Amino acid sequence: MTLRVSIDSGGTFTDGILINETGEALAAKVETTPGDLTAGTIECLSKLASRARMPLAQLLSQTATIVHGTTLATNIVATRTGAKLGLITTKGYRDRMTFLHVPKGQLRGDVKEGQGELFNFRMEFPQPLTRRYLMTEVEERLDYKGRVLTPLNEQDVRRVVAYLRQQRVQAIAVGLLFSYLDSGHERRVNEIIKETFPEAYVCLSSAVLPVWGEVTRWSAAMFGAYVGPKVIDYVSRISKLLEDRGFSGELLFMQSNGGVATSDVVCENPASLLVSGPAAGPSMGLALTRKHGLENVVSVDMGGTSFDVGIVADGQINIVQYKLIEGQIYGLPSVDVSAIGAGGGSIAWIDPSGRLQVGPQSAGARPGPACYDAGGQEPTVTDADVVLGYIDPNYFLGGEARLRKDLAEQVIAERIGRPLGLTVLDAAAAIYEVANSKMAGLIQLLFGRRGCDPRDFVLCAAGGAAPVHAARIMQELRIKHLMIPKVAPVYCAFGMLYADLKHNFTRPFFCETAKANPERINQLYAEMESQAIQTLRKEGIAEKDILIEKSMDMRYYGQVRDQAAAVPAGPVTASALQIAVNRFHEQHRRAIGYSDSKYPTVIVRLHLAGVARVRAPQLQEVPVDGGSVSQAVKGRRKAFFRELEDFVDVDVHEGDRLPANTVLDGPCIVEERMTTVVIPPGLKLRVDTYGNYTTTVQER
């Protein structure tokens, strides 16, 4: 039992990694099977087994852990194929979740598409996860201090449960006002459901996310109930399939908080599987750049349709508590990864003002870019990359596919070149630059929000499409270090092997800091700590291996949004509290541009995470004397570089044959099986001990 495996089923592809004791890694990529996701998962495992030259049963019997990230929950929401969902709320509030509760401008993703949307209502209203006739209410009410104003009317509860049962809902979300202060009523509703409608899957808002703000809390319960039945079904089926095929190790699932959890724990909180895939990126980036002593990393993952960015400052993975998924608020902790529609498949177009735009529409995998010759009629980023000579049409996906450069040229000339009065080449160069600038813009925006300076960061660029663009993004942002991981095309699958077991707990604690009672704070932390320990023990972790991380959300008195400040380890004393407050001021100054250390602050809620570190995989080293650079040159081809204002002949190297410590002068191209690294003139590319590519801009 020495093997470790990770399987990342994404929207288009399912990636798999197999690592043995010596750190030797094998990768596999198969198409995701949306109808029955278990099929793609098993196929990916089979492919790994054949790469390892052993039968699947043998591979599984030798595997200690399988870490599994899955797009399942995200897909259920995106395609609206979740449970038939009932909602039980406080009397007077059945409609609360159906109002437009996020600004229209935020509906289309993490970065607004600019002022174009200001007056535009020509789009569908973001519908809640269930219909109004399945939203019910019961008589009960707490006030803002958690005092009972109206006791729970149990008759009412029985009535609505009977109604929902008659309507044949599969799941029920329970969200009552101020239940984060006292969950008694919600728990009683749950008991009555268990008694009279035991088949229904139930999520209580006070259990899933006990936070201030009914929309955020109830939304979490609705997500949980909506995806719950299918998640549980998938988890149990895949566990059984693996067991039947000889697997007796541990199956772990990637969660949105960047940590992993066992199947039992996931089934208790299925909403934590939403947006879990990209969550592995930042920790992977950090693990790789740490090898070079760098703790500030911006991790980017550019695939076919989206460009995911996560910023890690001072070695800390940032966790956020607000995200929009399909127009609904997702308030569970999730790794701070933002996405825009920019990938290899992103479509270039000209807007009515004559401005060249790239994305957010994507040609996807089918029909895909024009050069795929599958009927794509729109010019895409990949088409531009082919025209510019960056991607070899005859060596796409290691030669598994051949691309038609002529089709790419034709469509770029027609759709972009002619209207803008540019040659094909200039049009392709413009698409390339606008795409780069859009990606750089997202990174810049995120740096701005975090109050970080790009010049202090290393750009870790992964995903199949990023290595073609990364050097330019680095230049645009004035970033000094670039790393392109050897595992770039299967980045997140690899990152999952680095993910720790991690569970988040939270308690509302609304109090002016000056009046805060450290004893009460310690009591709440102790409660959460024992919950964390309990959960991790269930996952087989010894208490001595459990790390506890504490933080608190704080704000200036009068603000309505907060910033998290880490709380020093150990019991919370007055001086520990002061350290957290100072961190809050500093963070506020960096993020907003202003702070006032004399202004009264408020503690809003307490967070605790229980973490059990996994043994990080040993990366395999690349031999230093593994051959010469000239042996790695597989040919020359013409590629376009704007500095040279023309196509030039550049050496194309085979990545797998480059020895460690190789230094190549730009312009140059390195081909990996599933991606291509493009380095413009003036930069040097270095191969590190692990086969990763790095570039450093020299200070002038």
Added chain:
Amino acid sequence: MANRQAASAAGAVSGVDPTTLSVVWNRLDSILDEVGEKVLHAAQSFVMANIRDLGAVATDPAGRLVAVSGYLPVHLFVAAEVVPTVKAWFNNEFHPGDFIICNDPHIIHGGHLPDWSMVRPVFHKGELFCFLHFKGHQADTGGFLPGGYGPGAYDIIAEGLNIPPLRIIEGGTVRKDLWGLVLRNVRNSTQVDMDVMLVNGALAQAEEQIVNLLDKYGVETVEACMNEMRAAGERATRAAIAKIPDGVYFGESAADWDGTTDKPVWVRVKVTVKGEEITFDFSQSDPQGDFVNSALGCTLTYTMASLFYVIDPSVPKNQGSLAPVHIVAPEGCVCNPKYPATVGASACSVGNIITEACLIAFAKAVPDSVPAGFAKHCCPMNIGRDSRVIDPRTGAASQYYAETFASDGSGGALKGYDGWQGGMTVGFSGNLGRAEIEIFESMVPYRVPRYELLQDWEGAGEFRGGPGVYVEAVADTAPGDPAILMTGNCDGMVIPPYGVAGGGEAPRVEMWIESPDGRKRVLRTYVNEPIFPGEKWYTKVPGGGGWGHPLNRDPKLVRDDVRDELVSVQRARDVYGVLVDPTTFEVDQQATERLRKEMRVRKQ
């Protein structure tokens, strides 16, 4: 090579290659977005923080709008009036690190007093390059009523503090005398202080980013890009106007009253489309009254809003898009008031009426592009002091000023789309948030027992308006503490949301207060009404108007609405001509077709 060729290309009139233009344009947009996000995150002003009542723009060196952020429209286009005024006020003499605030509606023509304009000149290597303008609704602005925004002020002096362009930060140093004077004259000054200072902080960070952009591309290139952005805005707007049939179109709508004289206040507009240009003539509007007057910058904004609603949404919105638009609003009319007129409802109520009048005119020209009427802004503002809560910032009793934003109604329908539920007013255009009630109840001594959609309160249509909204709130105030409902932000008791292309109107607003002993009194719009402990206020706000005739609505959609209890079985039959079984929710297809045929004949 790329640059040289692009420079000679037809589209690149200003000598900038399209690539650089896209890069600079996107970057300016995202820099402004970032300012908005920062202030939104950190603001204390209830309306800025909870409902995004703010906006940021960048102008060129001459003060012309170049880029605007995606926040509340009223805070964006108004900069076209404000920045040139500020430049002239200071003879265009600024220093790096200056920060100017202003709100005087008779100098800057912005809007109501709580919306403060803040201007930061941007310097590059010691030279003035351009201006950043931020506008947002402050927690207080002095005056006779908390909030600086209530009907019944004797004049603009009583309404609130009038701030001419005031350089409160000079070369990076706060001028304590000036800023101290302002802060002594507003309530909750610690809130206002921090909110304003953090806007300056966010703008300073934006300035740094613009400087980076200038370092990278050079001043000339960025200026050329800015010129081209404006030119693109003008080209696109002209092309869009050219698509509207030439002609003269009339539209009118009215605010309920002005809080003083009991008659509706009419905004009348004559829209003349001629080729690529358009004129909005407000000469026939009512003369200025009290409180509801719209300052010229506000009139400009809400007029442009109507145009942007009907033309292609991707048309760039900046000074260029204003070029082919002419606004005629004689001084002294409700759309361009003279000193010392009050302007409290400038934006939130009459602004919407202006957009509405213009859209009603457009409905005669391009009905396929015009949305039906939205519910007007309507949500009583809760103002008072709570002696039971001590504010640690001041050591005194908590002074609150907040509204639930629950009462606001829904959007109007567009061809192809039903109105958005809870989409609020036409002026907000869905860009505000809705406050969480748990947060509201924790900050203000009110409870909200009901917050619901209303059945049969939509404007019917082939595409129907969003549903109406019903809200109740109880005053948990302490005896003796002042508690006022300010309804100067409410309208819609006289003129309902209109329908388009045969779509139906939505109902009119109803509001009332009920005492614990059961006595009711009507709560009017545009009043400051005391409310006493234990009393409840109620609002019924309509949905939006409908688009297209309700008999053309897909019966399946009518059935869904009946199933969801948004439309009653009876209304489905009487208005939509659809027969839905009340227990199975099946549509009787044949009977429906028959009934619809009959109803169509009857209509003729």
